[in-house]
Amino acid sequence: MTDPVLAVHDLSVAFGALKAVDRVSLDLRPGEIHALIGPNGAGKSTLIGLIAGGLRPASGRITFLGRDITRRDTAARARMGLARSFQVSSVAPDFTVLQNVTLAVEGAQGRAYGFFMPALSDRSLTDRAAQHIARVGLLNRVAVPAGDLAHGERRRLEVAMALAQHPKAFLLDEPMAGLGPDGAREFTQILDELRHEAPILLVEHDMDAVFRLADRISVLVYGRVVASGGVAEIRANPEVQRAYLGDETLP
């Protein structure tokens, strides 16, 4: 078995008395989509925040590309190739599509401190940005402010920004939230191709998409991993059905 790209070991964080993430261990291997499912409040977004760097764990360790990144800040982790999307669309709303992706390319190049040359006349930035925009099918929207995009378009813009980071791993927090059935189908396609760029740790509520895309699934309940394994295994797990899948059909 190949070494995991990303691994968390015994990670915990508490908000007051609430153990939001409780001794979680999991890993992400090359080429796979590892889905993280669980009911609302299970700690999925908190876990993504811990891995991406916005939150500091109380205990535990995170390794990425064989290095311990537990003490590195968000920007340092991003520069190592950890690309993240947020549960709520997170772009610069006043910037155009092109400006948003150009900013992402700039971050990937690690060169944000040019003070005189216009960024949008720099072909080393904009050509690359245009490639990523084309990949998510937004080329006809390059000049539109991100705040004016439709929801699904904004989701795709986030993917283009993540691609621009030349990621070694994606952390995607509910990328399909709020998309209609058609949008979700289309997005499933995009994610399926994305796994060839880098492995994906995917938090998602859309079970159709999860079962279609995931190579492995981990189930998080009250901050703990209650089950982890292949798709068939998870579907068949009675504890999972009780704790989570059954839950979905309840009003």
Added chain:
Amino acid sequence: MIREGLLNTLLMLGLLAVPLIAQAMGEPFVITLATKVAILALAGVGLNVALGLGGMVSLGHAAFFGIGGYAMGILAAPVQAYEPLMTWPIEVPGTKSMPVIWAAAMAAGALAALAIGALSLRTAGVYFIMITLAFGQMLFYFAISWPAYGGEDGLSIYVRNGFPGLNTLDPIQFFALAFGLLALALLFAHLLARSRFGLALQGARQNPARVAALGIRPYTLRLTAFVISGAITALAGALFADLNRFVSPAMLSWQTSGEIMVFVILGGVGRLFGPVAGAALFILLEHWLGGVSDYWKLFLGLILLAIVLFARGGMIGALAGRQVAHD
């Protein structure tokens, strides 16, 4: 609605034309007013880098304005007293040379902004406003209680400092210097807004979490912008002290911080030429309404209220419409 570029051109041509006409008509006081507009606009251009591009609501920019003023006073005072600036560890003479004073003012402003920014930028929102205000007030009280350079009474420099090849005592020539520096600062701010740094800084204003997730630290971006901002405002302070041939703690007071912010808000936050429009309107109102009524600031307040409530882009926004994305 007219295009912003045209509006900006008209604004600058107006600022250039008024003193030239005043010169022809023999009205040196009007030239001085125009010089004041150019200098205060320069201070506003500095603040606008922090406030407009970076979203940092600094209520302490008088600190940098005053530091620039005192840099001028401290360098020039020993010359008129026929003393060296310092004797230990080496003897350093004072100077009456504007370029040297400007460089010193900008360096001092940048250094102060680095120290104040490094601490203040760990906070955000209203705490940032309060802590920048507190730093400004600290410097204000320090200047009042520091007897070496005049303390509360301030410090007079009897002869305006010199610039190679110009007679700075001639109002129109001094205006040309102030106007030239303003134009340079505007050009720099224009380039800055479109540069890689400007893109990242404005991104961090809109969505810091996203910019961090792209591998760029918002704190470092903001601190850099704050230092640039402080240096430009300090340069304006040095010019302002030279205009009045006087520097006093009033330059460091929080009212000064408020006025610099008023220039930016009147003209339009984040609009390149906003501080020029704002400072021009402020000086016009001060001069005209101030002649009519001692309570002219009441009218200024009403105008400010109207602009904040009804024209979010300030005067530039009201005349030129919504800001178009930089291309």
